[in-house]
Amino acid sequence: MNKAFRRFKWSDLPKRKRQLAIAGFVTTSFTAVFNYKFRECVEIVGNPAQIQNPNTLFWLRMRYGRARSRWFGSLAELHVPVAFRQSLYTAWAWKYDANLDEVRYPLDSFGSCQDFFCRALKEGARPIDDVPAGVVSPVDGTVMSSGFIEGPGARLEQVKGATYSVPSFLGFDPIEHIADGSTLCYIVLYLAPGDYHRIHAPCSLDFRKGSHFCGELLPMRPSFVSRFSDVFSVNERLVLTGSWKQGQMNLVAVAAQNVGSIYLDFDEKLKTNRLRDIVVHCGGDVSNKRFVEPIHLDAGDALGGFRMGSTVALIFEASPGFQWDVAQGDRVQVGKKLGEAP
16 A cells, blocks of 8 residues: 555546545635634634534534525515416415415415415414413424423423523523522424414513524424534524513524524514624624513414424413423414413
8 A cells, every 4th residue: 555655646646536636625624624713713702502512513504504594585585476376385285284274365365485474364263272370372383392490501402312501592591580489481382384483472471672693594393403402592583581470471483494584563673684693602792672661462462473484482480380281292273271370
């Protein structure tokens, strides 16, 4: 082998192979430098997302870039000719098992795919359960996880096998703001592409603050978040903070791959997945907005939504004895009871 190496001459290689070798060396070198600088950046800013493996996150953000979601959003906003709308939206519903019987308006009234994703339902399609001491589902989706937060600085399971930091997810530690004897509860609901994409209030509440965390747009499907930790705390998200009759209430809308756009019915200025925003875990600022007057919503009132599907989390204070009525994997709809205190 040594003799063969000594006899090797670069000039003997075909021109095409020399070009490929040079391109491979340059690409590998640049990627290694970017990887190092990304990990250095996370360390310098103090790792606000408490990322356990920055190297893995680097490769994930290479695979699922924010630009891709902006391109997908632009594609979804394109005008669809009336002649194609019925067949296109029907095919989508068949692919993703969406119920078109609930849609309020005719299919040919949706001018773009994005309009169809944000479709409204018929009046009475989602009756709201009467749960005076509990919460109802704010979305149509599947329960990814639920339970109780026991102590400060908690890390919760995204799905069994991977975790995320609660203080990094919300921007503060909720355990520090609950009354003595209260219980801190959480539930995560995943919206599939075929689900109804609007978000509703889980109870009678008042939101006093909104926080927008610029972040990655990694997939949120259970098969993905069970393999990689910290997806929740690095993804783009909107945190609404306020109170309900039993204490603090936090509702978090988490963006995902191809779902960078989150909107609020009561704040038209909110813009997510903007081109020049810097992700928070690399030193970007959190955009905080304190509402002049608390935003009051009753259970079931619409508050916003996704321009496709993603994930919604509730983290809230409850009276002692609060019990969940749902389990991981259960399908829920807007207005259905999730849990209640005695």
